[in-house]
Amino acid sequence: MLLIRCPYCEEERPELEFRNAGEAHIARPTNIAAESDDDFEKFFFIRANPKGVIYERWRHIHGCARFFNAVRDTVTDKFIMTYKAGEPKPAKLPGAAK
Template sequence: MLLIRCPYCEEERPEIEFRHAGEAHVARPSDIASISDEEFEAFFFIRANTRGTVYERWRHVNGCARFFNAVRDSVSDRFIMTYKAGDPKPKKLPGV
């Protein structure tokens, strides 16, 4: 079982308190009603699914209930870092 650091609780907590919530930094277009089919496809259906470093949303659902972002290595499952929802994608990752 993984330990995941919740950036709001500022604590490492066991994995069972969290739930995965898909790829991070996929913003809902503010003019969503008027975007093209291609733009909607890119927003809603297409995901990077990278092998290696992935940016994901997680929710501390059985804790503070906040959504936050995490950087994880999809090969080793290792969490590289977590940060608050709304914060920009980190430019530099610790230990990378």
């Protein structure tokens, strides 16, 4: 069972308290009604599904109930870092080559 650091509670908690909520940094268009079919397809249907580093949303549903973002390696399952919802995609990951 993974330990996940909730950036709001500021501590590691067991995976059972969390729920995955899909890929992060996919902003809902502000004028969504005017989106083209292609743009809506990209926004709603297309996901990266990478092997390696993934940016995804998690919710501390059985804790503080906040949504936050996490960087995880899909090969090792390791969480590289977590950060609050609304914060930008980190430019540099901890432990990444300098």
